[in-house]
Amino acid sequence: LVERMRPFGTTIFATMSALAVKTGAVNLGQGFPDTDGPAEMLDAAAAALRGGFNQYPPGPGLPVLREAVAAHQRRFWGLEYDPDGEVVVTAGATEAIAAAILALCEPGDEVVCFEPYYDSYAASIALARATRRPVTLRPGPDGRYAFDPDQLRAAFGPRTRLVLLNSPHNPTGKVFTRAELQLVADLCQEYGAYAVTDEVYEHLVFDDAGSPHVPLATLPGMRERTLRISSAGKTFSCTGWKVGWASGPAALVSAVLRVKQFLTFVNAGPLQPAVAVALNLPDTYFTGFTTGLQSQRDQLRAGLADAGFTVMQAEGTYFITTDIRPLGGTDGIEFCLALPERSGVVAIPSQVFYDDKDAGRHLIRFAFCKRPEVLTEAITRLNP
Ligand code: PMP
Ligand code: GLN
Secondary structure: HHHHHHHOOOOOOHHHHHHHHHHHOOEEOOOOOOOOOOHHHHHHHHHHHHHHOOOOOOOOOOOOHHHHHHHHHHHHHOOOOOOOEEEEEEEEHHHHHHHHHHHHOOOOEEEEEOOOOOOOOOHHHHHHEEEEEEEOOEEEOOEEOOOOOEEEEEHOOOEEEEEEOOOOOOOOOOOOOOHHHHHHHHHHHHHOOOEEOOOOOOOOOOOOOOOOOOOHHHOOOOHHHHHEEEEEHHHHHOOOOEEEEEEEEEEHHHHHHHHHHHOOOOOOHHHHHHHHHOHHHHHHHHHHHHHHHHHHHHHHHHOOOHOOEOOOOOEEOOEEEEOHHOOOOOOOOOOOOHHHHHHHHHEEEHHOOOOHHHHHOOOOEOOOOOOOHHHHHHHHOOOO
């Protein structure tokens, strides 16, 4: 194994899901729903499998999907992208992120990202031989995560190539406010940096969040320097499909495509028209999806508080984070490794997503994208 990949072991998600299977624990670790997505989408995939969509689709993705991606962004965020040249379909958001970093970063270039960060970020940055410059998110007394603007300013410099921004944010559940995004935008423009935005939770912002979801590309001067990434997995409860996309100015999208064609070449044909159907569903699908997840969040939040955790705000995403210190925990990794035996539940230690281990040591993440009866079972186990 090449040296730059040696620090990366098996992903925490695989490790903790295997532990859940082995111990019979309720798996609130890895973020995947336990119900299927919209019937219209599933029917369309079945029809496409029987309908001649089984050979290589075009490299940038089937036109019907690129058109649906563009229409969806126009409908929800007022963003205009040309489906021919400004949209590329990828193997989930994960491939789009990797291809973007590999396409844009020279060895030694710096990538500013907020920690805790989604685990593929560090690995993709390492593959490109770039350097990550993390800016730390910490929960405040109100349970909302925030960063120190001076640390963000200090993270930018002459080698900054891009900022990799995830909002709504995994694992913290934070939704970046317009003011926070404006600071990111100002710094990108001052330093001539690109922004790569991971918006896979764009439809998961709850009604008590401090801010609605604001795509960074909608801020003045940002569309031309932002590559916007999302995927079907979260919004349509099909994480196993791995259909994602990136949108942005043609120069950025063609750079991604140049790399992507040698990573996966193209992506699963029959799933593409099906995701197009899903993206074109009426607004009621999207609002129902958000309200359903919000009630699951409320259920788990109450149960975790009853169990004695200090529960942080979860403004969006599939996740809620908690402080384990009221339960006598000091180290999240030890706590999560013991939790299946102790309580029959699996969670994820936030620490693994931080470079600053002290900042994340006492925080653990629970996923609430599960059926209410599964959450009830987990809560019962946590409250003996
Ligand atoms: N980014 C974030 C923040 C995520 O939580 C995930 C996990 N779903 C991904 C990217 C990966 O998305 P995909 O499965 O579409 O590759
Ligand atoms: N995005 C999901 C999570 O954060 C799953 C990621 C994965 O398994 N790679 O839990």
